Amino acid sequence: MLYHLLLPLGQNVAGLSVVQFITFRTAAASLTAMALSLLLGPWVIRRLRQFQIGQVVRQDGPATHKQKAGTPTMGGLLILAAVFVPTLLWANLTNVFIWIAVVATGLFGAIGFVDDYLKVTRKSHHGLFARYKLLLQVAVATGVGLVLLWMSDQATPLYSTRLIFPFLKWLIPDLGWWYVLFAIIVLVNTTNAVNLTDGLDGLAISTFAVSAAAFTALTYVTGHRVFADYLLLSHIEPVGELTIFCGALVGASLGFLWWNAHPAEIFMGDVGSLGLGGALGTVAILIKQELLLPIVGGVFVIEALSVIIQVTSFKLTGRRVFRMSPIHHHFELIGWQEPKIIIRFLIVAIVFALLSLTTLKLR
Numbered sequence: 001m002l003y004h005l006l007l008p009l010g011q012n013v014a015g016l017s018v019v020q021f022i023t024f025r026t027a028a029a030s031l032t033a034m035a036l037s038l039l040l041g042p043w044v045i046r047r048l049r050q051f052q053i054g055q056v057v058r059q060d061g062p063a064t065h066k067q068k069a070g071t072p073t074m075g076g077l078l079i080l081a082a083v084f085v086p087t088l089l090w091a092n093l094t095n096v097f098i099w100i101a102v103v104a105t106g107l108f109g110a111i112g113f114v115d116d117y118l119k120v121t122r123k124s125h126h127g128l129f130a131r132y133k134l135l136l137q138v139a140v141a142t143g144v145g146l147v148l149l150w151m152s153d154q155a156t157p158l159y160s161t162r163l164i165f166p167f168l169k170w171l172i173p174d175l176g177w178w179y180v181l182f183a184i185i186v187l188v189n190t191t192n193a194v195n196l197t198d199g200l201d202g203l204a205i206s207t208f209a210v211s212a213a214a215f216t217a218l219t220y221v222t223g224h225r226v227f228a229d230y231l232l233l234s235h236i237e238p239v240g241e242l243t244i245f246c247g248a249l250v251g252a253s254l255g256f257l258w259w260n261a262h263p264a265e266i267f268m269g270d271v272g273s274l275g276l277g278g279a280l281g282t283v284a285i286l287i288k289q290e291l292l293l294p295i296v297g298g299v300f301v302i303e304a305l306s307v308i309i310q311v312t313s314f315k316l317t318g319r320r321v322f323r324m325s326p327i328h329h330h331f332e333l334i335g336w337q338e339p340k341i342i343i344r345f346l347i348v349a350i351v352f353a354l355l356s357l358t359t360l361k362l363r
Helices: 002-009 016-020 022-050 063-068 076-090 096-122 130-152 178-197 203-223 225-230 237-260 269-286 290-296 298-317 327-333 338-358
Strands: none
Touching: 002 016, 002 076, 016 022, 022 076, 022 203, 022 237, 076 096, 076 237, 076 269, 096 130, 096 178, 096 237, 096 269, 130 178, 130 269, 178 203, 178 269, 178 290, 178 298, 203 225, 203 237, 203 269, 203 290, 203 298, 203 338, 237 269, 269 290, 290 298, 290 338, 298 327, 298 338, 327 338
């Protein structure tokens, strides 16, 4: 909105012309998002306590988590608000990629909201049945895939259903209709991986902020013709506007981390973890970096794999590989303190993000 208001004025008012630059608006969106998270945080925490919307702790979870029962949850509403408002203020609202990202993130967040609501009202850590949650995720992901397929079939395609393989610049297969299934796999797995990582104070939001920062850079170079050509990326000029959305994700995450850092004053809940996971997966798909996503979000992949390995091992052999999954609980049970686990996972997330950026030229 501010973009559309200030852009015409920039022709006559000195200084306002900077709104035409994506870099300026990305910084503005990031700072706006952070400010909203920081300023609204105390009010949201008070309101959640007033309505008795508190965390319900798993009975089979680590004993140290019992003291977290009752901590305000569903803080993901704050995160999503802090993402959407700056995006709508600073982005070009005629850009279709912005609306795909915003709507997809909102729908995945809505699934998480229903799950959190059921947990709170039932006073149980069980919310939506897993099959219903999965079905809703698949439905949203299918919608995203079909929209992108439609965009690729236009007379002047706005999107491509080809895949770009890191390190293999010659391998660019076109999936066609199969791209819808591929989009479902990417989005569903990403949302659930981020959701599984949300188990310690500040763990999911800090590692997500790192991944979002990496995608901010990836999105910018994808939308920049010179950088994209130099780095052998699939150049999609309108995608550059998504840099503002990514910047808002980073700012909102850092602002929320202020309140979610150990000991947490508020939890994001599934409305936050599913929404953010959906945002990350959607951006990866829109900028044609779907296959780089497992590297950017390496911590999320490790968390998800630890659950898969644990469940598979127990069903096949009756034995557990880890003391508890996801893997961050394993480290808790072997004696690592919660802050140490969070910082070490954050370091790993930074390493993965840097590794993903090195692949830009190694093609």
